[in-house]
Amino acid sequence: MQAQFVEPELFTGHYQRNNKAKGRKNLRCYPACRPTGHVDTGYCGRPVSVKVEYDDASNSLELMAFAEFWPRDHVELICG
DSSP states (O other): OEEEESOGGGOOSOOOEEEOGGGOEEETTBSSOOTTOOOSSSOOBOOOOEEEEOSOTTSOOOOOOOOOOOOHHHHHHHHO
16 A cells, blocks of 8 residues: 655645644644635645555455654654
């Protein structure tokens, strides 16, 4: 199985967080500003699309994608 972002060019190397009520912290302009342009208040961002390819056509799978963000050095430590 292989998964990849549909538009990887939208992502940048770093993001800022905004402070929300109840401890929620959202990434600003993630993965990029809205298609209509940047907004200063509210959420500025767009959905992330992931393409998943599965080689075994004999199996019928229902897939759901989840993402988790980790510091790069932590991922390199786990994945080598």
